[in-house]
Amino acid sequence: MSLEYHFNNDNPDFDIGERHRDIQNLLWKHQCEVTFTKVNGEVRTMPCTLMASALPARDATKLHETRLYKPENISVWCLDKSEWRSFKTANVTHIKVLS
Numbered sequence: 001m002s003l004e005y006h007f008n009n010d011n012p013d014f015d016i017g018e019r020h021r022d023i024q025n026l027l028w029k030h031q032c033e034v035t036f037t038k039v040n041g042e043v044r045t046m047p048c049t050l051m052a053s054a055l056p057a058r059d060a061t062k063l064h065e066t067r068l069y070k071p072e073n074i075s076v077w078c079l080d081k082s083e084w085r086s087f088k089t090a091n092v093t094h095i096k097v098l099s
Helices: 017-029
Strands: 004-007 031-037 043-049 073-078 085-090 092-099
Touching: 017 031, 017 073, 017 092, 031 085, 043 085
Parallel strands: none
Antiparallel strands: 004 092, 031 043, 031 092, 043 073, 073 085
């Protein structure tokens, strides 16, 4: 059995902060396939995660660097490209849990 989540972007009660937390919580616990609409209008399905065991080691000289919290965007480790990527929270249409 696989877990899948569908997001309705037409909902007038849509809360970007809540969706951001929901997606991050899934990605911290699982490897997922996230489908979203890119800024240029293309649809992309990206295997990604935020699981600590899958992330690359951080450079000790950059440990102090951090990104500002912006619920509009989510940065993830892209499993097929092996690099950091991001997408707009509001543009996510579907998530399938892989692990």
